[in-house]
Amino acid sequence: VEEGTAARTVLERAVMPATPDARQHPVRRPLPDHLPREEIVHWPAGIADGDLGCGCQACGGQLRRLGQDETEVLERVTQFKVVRHIRPKIVCRLCEAIVQAPMPSLPIERGRPGPGLLAHVLVAKYADHLPLYRQSEVYAREGVDLDRSTLADWVGSAAALLTPLAEAIGKHAMAGRALHADDTPVPVLAPGFGKTATGRLWVYVRDERPHAGDAAPAVLYRYTPDRKGVRPQGHLQGFAGYLHADGYAGFDKLYAGSPGKRAAIAEVACWAHVRRKFFDIHQANASPVAAEALRRIGELYQVEDAVRGRPPDERRRSRQEHAVPRLANLRTWFDTTLPKLSGKSELARAIRYGLSRWPALTRYADRGDLEIDNNAAERAIRPLAIGRKNWLFAGSDKGGERAAVIYTLIGTARLNGLDPQAYLRDVLARIGDHPINRVGELAPWNWTSHARTVAPTEAVVEGAAGPR
Numbered sequence: 001v002e003e004g005t006a007a008r009t010v011l012e013r014a015v016m017p018a019t020p021d022a023r024q025h026p027v028r029r030p031l032p033d034h035l036p037r038e039e040i041v042h043w044p045a046g047i048a049d050g051d052l053g054c055g056c057q058a059c060g061g062q063l064r065r066l067g068q069d070e071t072e073v074l075e076r077v078t079q080f081k082v083v084r085h086i087r088p089k090i091v092c093r094l095c096e097a098i099v100q101a102p103m104p105s106l107p108i109e110r111g112r113p114g115p116g117l118l119a120h121v122l123v124a125k126y127a128d129h130l131p132l133y134r135q136s137e138v139y140a141r142e143g144v145d146l147d148r149s150t151l152a153d154w155v156g157s158a159a160a161l162l163t164p165l166a167e168a169i170g171k172h173a174m175a176g177r178a179l180h181a182d183d184t185p186v187p188v189l190a191p192g193f194g195k196t197a198t199g200r201l202w203v204y205v206r207d208e209r210p211h212a213g214d215a216a217p218a219v220l221y222r223y224t225p226d227r228k229g230v231r232p233q234g235h236l237q238g239f240a241g242y243l244h245a246d247g248y249a250g251f252d253k254l255y256a257g258s259p260g261k262r263a264a265i266a267e268v269a270c271w272a273h274v275r276r277k278f279f280d281i282h283q284a285n286a287s288p289v290a291a292e293a294l295r296r297i298g299e300l301y302q303v304e305d306a307v308r309g310r311p312p313d314e315r316r317r318s319r320q321e322h323a324v325p326r327l328a329n330l331r332t333w334f335d336t337t338l339p340k341l342s343g344k345s346e347l348a349r350a351i352r353y354g355l356s357r358w359p360a361l362t363r364y365a366d367r368g369d370l371e372i373d374n375n376a377a378e379r380a381i382r383p384l385a386i387g388r389k390n391w392l393f394a395g396s397d398k399g400g401e402r403a404a405v406i407y408t409l410i411g412t413a414r415l416n417g418l419d420p421q422a423y424l425r426d427v428l429a430r431i432g433d434h435p436i437n438r439v440g441e442l443a444p445w446n447w448t449s450h451a452r453t454v455a456p457t458e459a460v461v462e463g464a465a466g467p468r
Contacts, residue, residue, distance in 0.1 A: 031072050038075075080144050083114060105432035108157045118158055119424035121151055126406045127420055129387035152395070159402035161431060166408040168440040170220040176206035178242040178268070178370055181232065181251070182377035184384050186403075188225070189395050199400050200227045201407070202235060203380045207415065211312045211369045216445030217415040219380050221407040223400035229253060240264040242367075244374040246273055247357060269360035271297060272373035277350035289337065289347055296330045304372050312368025319365040327362050331355075380411055409444075416444040423447060 043050060045057075052063040089100045107118050124130040130138075132151040139146045173179070181204050187196040202224065207217040224231040229250030236243070236254060243265050245251050254265045275297045282290035303323045307315040334351050341348040354361065364370040384407070409427075413420040427442050434442060 031074055080117075080139075080142060107161060107428040107432065108154060111154070111157065113154055115428035116425045118154055118428055119421050121154060122158060122406050122424055123410065123421040125155065126387070126403065127383070127410050129383075129389075155406075156398070156402055158428065159405045161428070162409060163405050164436055164439045165427065165431065165442055166220075166405040169218050169408055169412050169443055170204075172216070172440075172443065173204055173206040173218040173220045174236075174239045176208065176215060176241065178206070178208075178244065179236075179239060180205040180207070180244040180371075180374050180377035180380075181236075182246065182374060182381050183227065183232075183248075184381050184388075185227075186223070186384075186388065186400055188397060188400060197225070198227075199223060199225045199397065200231070201381075201384055201400065201404060202232060203377055203384075204235065205376045205380050207376050208369070210308055210371060211315055212309060213369070216443075217412070218443075218445075219408065219411040219415060221404040221411065223397070223404040225397050225400075236265065242266050242268050242363070242370055244268045244270065244371060244377065246270055246374065247353075266363065267360040268363050268370050268374075269357040270374035271300060271361060272375055272378070274350070274354045274357075274361065277346075277353060281346050281350065287347065289341070290350075292333070293350070296326065296333065299326050300330075300372060307368075310368075315368035316366070319368070323365045327365060331358065383407075383411075413444045418444050418447065 041050070046054060047063075048054075052065065054063075055061065056063055085103060087101050087103065089098055091098045107113065107115050113121070121132075121135060124135055125132060132155070133148045135151060136146055136148045181202065183200045183202045186199045186201050188199040190197045200223070202222040204220045204222070205217070206215065206219075208215050209217060222231075222235050227250065229252075232248075232250055233253055241264075243251065243254065245267065247269070251267070255263050255267045275294065278290040278293040278297070281287050282294060300323055303319060303326070306322075307318045310318075334355055338348060338351045338355070341351070364372050409424065410420045413423045423444060426447070431439070431442060440446070
């Protein structure tokens with residue numbers, strides 16, 4: 001009875017919208033302690049600067065302080081400033097030798113933006129999805145004239161400066177035993193044709209936190225002008241291990257070993273993709289078959305809820321005990337249900353999708369360091385999809401490559417619990433003088449600062465409550 005009740009709860013969460021009473025009301029949190037405080041004291045009328053000797057206005061009696069009420073209000077003050085670097089020249093009266101401090105390195109040689117402004121422009125564009133022409137309008141309201149073309153030049157120079165660091169992050173990501181991969185289309189301006197072409201941004205995520213791994217999480221973005229299979233095959237040329245991915249045919253060659261030799265990469269398919277197909281069908285026509293599929297898949301996610309964040313050996317034992325029997329039952333249900341359906345129906349297609357990928361869908365149950373789905377990559381793709389609605393298209397293939405560099409740094413900073421703007425501000429101030437062969441020291445997981453004020457992006461597998 002308890003198991004049936006739990007299964008019904010999962011199904012209800014999967015197919016029923018939340019009722020108004022079920023929604024949580026927001027809780028007012030205290031304002032952060034690390035913020036500077038400014039005090040404004042409001043004295044009653046007739047009392048100037050706390051002078052209580054004037055007496056009571058009602059009766060003339062002596063006044064004394066009883067206490068006070070305090071109300072904190074969150075305020076924001078932003079402004080540009082000009083930093084003047086003054087380097088006095090000192091001359092020796094005896095030998096006439098002249099000494100002068102060298103000019104500190106700037107992010108852009110002979111450029112005018114400081115590292116803080118440059119970091120702000122990058123984060124506003126790639127994290128907050130504010131196109132450069134809109135940033136230009138915002139700055140103009142503050143009395144600073146910065147053309148979109150000037151901002152674009154700054155972004156290009158910053159991306160070139162940060163590329164070695166992005167490559168170091170990529171090497172760390174590819175050194176993991178398991179990766180999550182996905183891609184998304186990017187409209188790219190095609191000069192001379194009056195239209196846009198379609199490029200791709202690929203994402204590769206290494207995140208070992210769900211199985212209590214010690215390695216820092218990292219995300220690598222790559223841009224390509226098309227979606228040919230040779231693109232991800234080139235990106236993953238040096239990778240060996242397990243790849244969480246969707247059913248894109250371009251990955252197939254990576255899973256195929258040469259004669260007599262095992263493939264270096266094993267496919268781990270995504271149960272969220274399978275579940276989404278049944279969810280869409282149930283949303284469209286309340287199909288009881290789809291509801292049953294959602295219930296059974298929901299039970300698999302219940303097993304994952306219990307082992308998230310646990311070491312690999314514990315996860316594997318729990319999956320072998322609880323998930324493997326449910327997977328076997330689900331396979332039997334798929335096999336017996338499919339012949340009863342019209343071969344051209346959406347339900348039949350959804351079941352065939354799962355059966356065709358069954359070995360890859362069940363691979364996670366035999367190991368504790370793999371995941372049930374590819375949601376880590378989908379979470380990394382989501383900001384790009386949101387931003388694409390604002391900036392509409394990339395200006396060129398070079399623009400797509402620059403975007404991949406900045407997305408890599410911002411995404412990895414977030415995964416490691418850093419404020420991306422504070423991180424980039426510090427890195428841009430230091431990277432010009434940093435030895436290129438030690439650029440990895442500037443990676444987010446090696447960076448220590450007071451700016452670690454945000455929680456790391458959670459490595460979670462979201463519940464069975466909705467589509468992916």
